[in-house]
Amino acid sequence: MFQSLRYNILSLILLLVGWHVLYLMVQEPLIFPDSTSIIAALYNMVQTAKFWNSFALTMKTLIISYVIGLSLTIAIILVCFRYQPIRELFEKYCSYFNPLPSFVLVPFMSLFMGLGASLVYSIIIWNIVWTSGLQMLRAIESVHEQWHKHVVNLRWKPLKALHHVYIPASISNIIGIASVSWANSWRILISLEVVFGSIGGYFGLGSYIIDVKSKLDIDQMYAILFVIALTGVIINSALNNLSKRYKV
């Protein structure tokens, strides 16, 4: 843990030094501001209600859509374990939809939902189900042979085996997949917010970037980017630690 913290601090120091060198080379504060002015902008920004409202809205959207997406994926996996034909259908659909970037669905889905929060929810849920569903199914199936033999010996029904053996044996991999899925969802959400700006009354962190950029407040724009990156790093680290803790 301390080694990880040491590397995090080292990487931040290197980033700051690199940033300052670039600043000195470019000498254009409107495009590439000084790191101290970004830190000052960050300090001022976190004291405003507007920032925290945007942050809360982004996190709320992500958490709701992530929980729905993950629950739906787990429900589908349970059904797949119980019914072989549904499993084969699901695998087929995953092979169709997994390579399809979620973003390309925006024009299609916006016809039904408009450009608001419901579109953001739908795109993220869609992404989670098709990208993580098949991986989770494979992770559960690839548990060590000895646990599989054990289930066969005990003649357990699929759902009991899933509950007591397959899920606990593969929980570390499942959390790892959920972690990747979270990072994907986070990227998609911020991208959607940036693209839509504040259309439809939705004003998240991505919309905040467009707002301050249009006001030429570049320091604050970088400060928001820093917040977005930091939030992603913190959540990813937490999920990775969780994955390591449950490793069998």
Place this chain on the structure above:
Amino acid sequence: MIELSNHTVTVCDAIPLFAPIDLSVQAGEIAVIMGTSGVGKTSLLASIATRTDVIFKNQFRVFQESHQLFPWMTVRKNLELVCQKPYIDLVKRWNLEQYLDHSPTNLSGGQRQRFTLIRSLCSGLRTLLCDEPLSALDGLTGATVAKDFREIVHEENLTVLWVTHNVTEARIVGDSIYLLSKNGLKDITREDDLIVSILTL
């Protein structure tokens, strides 16, 4: 009971590991299989465990080494999940009660093996296939557990096929002892010196 007739195990495109064997293990009997490493003892157990014909309608359990307890739950939960009969007397008999709420990963190999045996004996299964179930125990503890196991098997009228490399263990636990080799199965129960019999063969 276990009935094998003209049975063999094949690997790599139907190459038989040993000549066809006949074996009959009655209810209440423990048959011990011995043999050199690689001769196919474990494969024999696995082949029996996966047979689905009428003779093998009974449930089987194969125990191998010490990894059969689920490491993601406590020993008590492991036992409760599988045991259909009270297990606590056996746990006390083998001095293991203080480890019931431990994770299997915190136990020694020998403790894990004894808990695995308890789970099998209390599971309600009538036929057990045991693959070196006492390999991690010291001689004295192994002998005690083997003696207790034999008593319980006879009381409960279970059918057991037991694989081991340990001659003393085979003598204590086995009602009949067989030597498996490329030539098939030889009954060596009545041989005075098992080591000499194995070397001779």
